[in-house]
Amino acid sequence: EVQLLESGGGLVKPGGSLRLSCAASGFPLRKYAMSWVRQAPGKGLEWVSAISGDGGTTYYTDSVKGRFTVSRDNSKNMLYLQMSSLRADDTATYYCGKGETSSSFPDSWGQGILVTVSA
């Protein structure tokens, strides 16, 4: 059974940093693209970042380019999102997702982790 468990969220001040982690189990992580998707309060889903199975290709939405870095450690079955220069509009629930075969569109998701950016 595919399981994804996010951790590392919490309250951080504007300008601060946070690293989200996603522990994956039940499938060979190296074979699948992974994504981070977020939902701000009262808003819709927004793709934040994606990374290919080997980590060689990454995607970032414009609003996080230069501030967020996605990475993965396939040997540890882990996905990461390093977030820096955080802003109030980064406040959201962040979900990690396992891409369906040959795409980055998730077919399985974690339960989400809340990140709150506030002074």
Added chain:
Amino acid sequence: QSVLTQPPSASGTPGQRVTISCSGSRSNIGINFVYWYQHLPGTAPRLLIYRDTQRPSGVPDRFSGSKSGTSASLAISGLRSEDEADYYCAAWDDSLSGPVFGGGTKLTVL
């Protein structure tokens, strides 16, 4: 403002059939697959339809996807109270070189 346009709301009564539209362009729906997700805020999203029309195992056949040109639709037949949720379409956009979601449609079961 998303490049994929969905109606903000939809509604139906139990047993009814409802459809949710997703309008895009040649750079996204016109040439790439469409995906549909069901989401209750605070819970994990659920993949309902992938590659335009395919249903993952475990998704009831009450849910179906279709696509024509630069638009796609999600149909839900035999509407149930538990279908009340937010629904999102998604596709790769070649102009943006990235994946995009529609703005989401809140489905209410009356």
